[in-house]
Amino acid sequence: MVNSVGQPPSIIVGVAWLSIALFYLFNPLLKLKGTGSTWVDAESAPNISRRSWTSIVAGSNGTTDAEVIAEIKKNTRVPVIITGSPATAWAALERWEDPSYLASKFPDGKVHGVVSRPDGFFIAPSRGYHRKLDPFVSATAQDTIVGTAAVSDFFEPNGPRLYVTGKLDKDPQLRLLQPDVHPKDFLEHPVEDFVGAYMFLGSGSTANTHLDETSNVVVMMMGRKHVSLFAPTQWYDLHLHPFHHPRRHQSQRYFPEIENLAPSSVVVPWGVSELSPGEALVLPPFWFHRFRCLSSPAASLATWHVSPELEALKWVETQAPPNTIQRQLFPNEFSPPPRGKALDTNMGGMALYVRLLGEELLALSPGVGQIHVGDLADLTPGNELDLPTASRLLIRAVVTSRYLSLTPSMVEREPNLGCGPKWSTRLCPLKAKALPTKDHRDTRSRAHEVVSGLWEQLKDVDNSAGHLDGVLGMIFSDYIEHMATMAAGPTMVCEFLSCVAHEGAWKRTRSSVVL
DSSP: OOOOSSOOOHHHHHHHHHHHHHHHHHOGGGGGOOOOEEEOOTTTSOBOOEEEHHHHHHTOSOSSHHHHHHHHHHHOOSOEEEESOGGGGOTHHHHTTOHHHHHHTOTTSEEEEEEOOTTOEEOOOOOSTTOTTGGGSOGGGTOOOEEEEEHHHHTSTTOOOEEEEEETTTOTTTGGGGGGOOGGGTTTOSGGGEEEEEEEEESSOEEOOBOOSSEEEEEEEESOEEEEEEOGGGHHHHTBBOTTSTTBTBBSTTOTTOSSOOOOEEEOOSEEEEEOTTOEEEEOTTOEEEEEESSSSEEEEEEEEOOHHHHHHHHHTTOOOOHHHHTTSOSSTTSOOOSSSOOOHHHHHHHHHHHHHHHHHHHHOGGGGOOOBTTBSOOOOSSSOOHHHHHHHHHHHHHIIIIIOTTTTHHHHOGGGOOSSOSTTOOSSOOOOOOOHHHHHHHHHHHHHHHHHHHHHHTTSOOGGGHHHHHHHHHHHHHHHHHHHHHHOGGGHHHHHHHHTOGGGOEEOSSOEEO
16 A cells, blocks of 8 residues: 655644544444354255256257257256266266276376365465456465375375366366266357366365356266355355455455454355265356365366356446546556545546446346345335435445455455555545536446446346346446446555445535535
């Protein structure tokens, strides 16, 4: 973080800190701050339902196995476990029971993978252009520790804790296993949307809770794994990492660098189950999942296809703010604005845009607000909440979930992402230059255009189990963080969105909107 320049007189400092104290004391939004949640598995969560392949084929319009699985991936938005699928005939299910056979597929006598923690917990950073916070977060938030084990040790029941993953036809140490599995028989269809088949081979490891944007069918190949699933509508309690964090779309739960994590409330999975060889889990896009190896080693194959949800996410990330704001943005989008002055039109324009995005989304899809936040059962606009208030609370929920929850919270673990009195003299709420009426109209129009475009791409997606509502909530969360980064820089997203969500920061007049 960039520190304020200069030292104001002591009396000004005192007044500033008093303002901060009053802001935090009387701001009702801060009551949304949560302390976190513990996991509850098989004792409380329902079992994921199972269906036989025969029954699925009987109810399908497909005439081949490939057409049936393509229909499942296109239409299924509630997870289900398939038994008796064509995958039960794969040679791997029989051959891989022999450790010596598997060892022969690693000719150099070694297995290379990611090292798990002593308790078996595995986590790795995401990849891609989103990692703009790398210079500002701790090294442990970015590192993947790579290790090697002897084949003879890895395939023993209590072998070293390694997690091996890669694309089946590309990874140099996994492609020798490809002849034993036959995803091309049916799992790769429709071919035009196929992303890849990925092997996940673990020895006593647990993958961090995360989501994938693709449609996925996971076939258990060897051993047993326990799977916990969380619905997209549970995003608030799962506390995703910030949008530009190296661990984007991964939960902060079981964060491995925190030894004294002290969550309090309970997050019950949508469903749990144990997967046995030959069973196939249909995993829709944006469903949170955590796989834990119950045997060592254990292997599964995931086949990913492009989904409408992924296409919508990619589209919205390309959507720029209104032209009036684009002209006002700072030349370097990753540099924070100058310190020591009140919020100006640059900030005011983007703040208005973010607020109007929330209003447009909630007006079009009120179910997005049906999340549990503190004492509020949901944030759905209606008799008790008007659209501006619901939008403000939804934005605050994003900040609370990603930055202020857990003990310690994200901003406590990563000081550079602080969400406190770092605005120097620009404390919230502050007045800014009034936005002209035309800019207000243009901003509303752009917000409507973006939200309508997003809805157009997802309107046909099934909303069973609140799937679409949760997906829209997470896409909205990512997008407003992205916009906040453009306005204030990646390390001030929490502060900026906290100001946007602050009740006293918004006052409407006939001709303008001011902060």
